[in-house]
Amino acid sequence: MTVTETSPTSKHARYVLTPWSAQGGLDLPSIERAKGVYLYDDAGKRYLDLASGLVAANLGHGNPAVLRAIAEQAARAAYVAPSLFVGARADLAEQLSELSPWPEGCRTFFTTGGGEANEDATKMARAITGRTKILTAYRSFHGSAPGAGTLTGESRRWPNEPATLPGVVRFFAPYPYRSPFNTTDPAIECERALEHLELVLTYENPQSVAALLIEPIVGTNGVVVYPDGYLQGLRKIASRHGIVLIFDEVMTGFGRTGYSFASCRFGVVPDAMTFAKGVTGAYVPLGGVMLRESLAKHFDTRPLGCGHTYSGHPVAMAAASAAIRVYQDERLFERARTIEGWLQEGLSELAERIPEIGDVRGVGAFFSLEFVKDRSTREPIVAWQGPQPGPLPALLGALRRHGVCTFGRFNVMMVAPPLIVTREELDEGFAALERAMKETFHDA
Ligand SMILES: Cc1ncc(COP(=O)(O)O)c(C=O)c1O
Numbered sequence: 111m112t113v114t115e116t117s118p119t120s121k122h123a124r125y126v127l128t129p130w131s132a133q134g135g136l137d138l139p140s141i142e143r144a145k146g147v148y149l150y151d152d153a154g155k156r157y158l159d160l161a162s163g164l165v166a167a168n169l170g171h172g173n174p175a176v177l178r179a180i181a182e183q184a185a186r187a188a189y190v191a192p193s194l195f196v197g198a199r200a201d202l203a204e205q206l207s208e209l210s211p212w213p214e215g216c217r218t219f220f221t222t223g224g225g226e227a228n229e230d231a232t233k234m235a236r237a238i239t240g241r242t243k244i245l246t247a248y249r250s251f252h253g254s255a256p257g258a259g260t261l262t263g264e265s266r267r268w269p270n271e272p273a274t275l276p277g278v279v280r281f282f283a284p285y286p287y288r289s290p291f292n293t294t295d296p297a298i299e300c301e302r303a304l305e306h307l308e309l310v311l312t313y314e315n316p317q318s319v320a321a322l323l324i325e326p327i328v329g330t331n332g333v334v335v336y337p338d339g340y341l342q343g344l345r346k347i348a349s350r351h352g353i354v355l356i357f358d359e360v361m362t363g364f365g366r367t368g369y370s371f372a373s374c375r376f377g378v379v380p381d382a383m384t385f386a387k388g389v390t391g392a393y394v395p396l397g398g399v400m401l402r403e404s405l406a407k408h409f410d411t412r413p414l415g416c417g418h419t420y421s422g423h424p425v426a427m428a429a430a431s432a433a434i435r436v437y438q439d440e441r442l443f444e445r446a447r448t449i450e451g452w453l454q455e456g457l458s459e460l461a462e463r464i465p466e467i468g469d470v471r472g473v474g475a476f477f478s479l480e481f482v483k484d485r486s487t488r489e490p491i492v493a494w495q496g497p498q499p500g501p502l503p504a505l506l507g508a509l510r511r512h513g514v515c516t517f518g519r520f521n522v523m524m525v526a527p528p529l530i531v532t533r534e535e536l537d538e539g540f541a542a543l544e545r546a547m548k549e550t551f552h553d554a
Contacts, residue, residue: 144171169391183428224360224386225253235321235354296337316351326372329361332522333478364388368447368474508546
């Protein structure tokens with residue numbers, strides 16, 4: 111028997127399991143409407159969407175061209191099995207090939223999200239190389255289901271342990287603010303990180319490694335931008351050992367960094383890229399693996415061992431094609447480079463008044479703040495991956511009271527607005543950040 115719940119919030123708490131949370135005592139708004147950079151709850155309160163949801167709603171909300179494309183495709187053919195051909199699927203795959211960093215182009219396998227794409231990309235690399243091991247970085251996030259969760263290099267992997275995906279080996283990548291390689295010099299950090307990876311490979315047998323999977327900029331674990339030369343160094347190591355280099359562009363793709371993909375921003379060409387989130391501007395779920403043409407040929411004579419009911423769902427294809435046209439027509443990738451200047455300036459000014467901000471970092475419209483107890487020692491405001499959540503949940507709650515939604519983990523918080531955000535809207539966000547931080551860190 112069920113008790114009828116009346117308000118959307120109490121009904122949600124009663125019937126929905128919310129991710130990554132103990133379910134008791136959740137106090138969250140019920141969002142009923144969204145337009146532009148704003149979300150509106152059931153009481154009509156407005157929130158600035160300062161993290162584009164989960165760094166996904168790159169186009170903002172309610173874009174008429176994307177909504178029209180979804181409705182038209184749903185009316186024309188809402189679902190076609192992936193074992194048949196569909197024009198909308200071919201069109202999107204062609205657009206992706208044109209956006210890709212490969213002069214030879216690429217072919218795309220579509221999935222429903224990012225984690226699934228990472229699992230499929232590693233399966234493809236294993237099939238192509240005939241090898242089994244997969245290298246991933248600590249402090250990475252590649253998804254949460256058992257396979258992608260095992261590829262992940264932080265505490266959201268732990269519920270999957272013991273690992274269900276054998277052969278995953280992890281290494282430390284650079285983290286200039288808290289170097290795992292005992293240096294404050296980014297060039298030395300880069301050199302030591304590459305030497306460390308070579309050493310790991312020596313012990314693992316490079317001939318057994320199928321793929322190296324990495325976020326070209328660390329995403330939810332604090333927007334860590336690698337020092338110059340690191341991704342280039344990975345490219346060289348992968349080529350030398352015949353390892354398939356996969357960039358997880360689930361968060362960095364579709365304009366976040368000011369370019370179609372981070373690989374284009376940094377001028378480093380991987381062998382495959384996974385994507386999701388921004389490909390449709392999050393209007394409908396979609397992910398995929400882009401495989402450079404020279405590797406995709408492998409599957410001309412051998413079956414591709416991947417498939418999902420919703421692979422290449424026509425409505426998702428139409429949404430993504432329309433989203434890419436909007437990115438291009440409104441020059442939103444370039445716009446993210448303008449937003450980069452606004453974020454760098456606004457967040458650095460905020461750091462002058464909030465001593466708990468230890469580091470402001472990011473590129474494009476993709477930034478994070480890292481909080482410390484003491485700037486000189488860089489002691490984190492709460493232990494990373496420790497048992498205590500620290501002050502972040504209270505800070506996120508204070509921000510919501512001041513009309514801003516974002517997210518974070520332990521001592522890092524994301525600032526990644528939709529690429530349509532204006533300077534005035536961001537200023538409103540900075541003012542709310544300052545008020546919420548003062549209340550949480552200073553008045554408590
Ligand atoms: C870099 C990265 N890879 C993979 C994923 C997982 O994507 P999904 O949640 O669509 O499975 C995420 C999600 O945040 C991500 O940030």
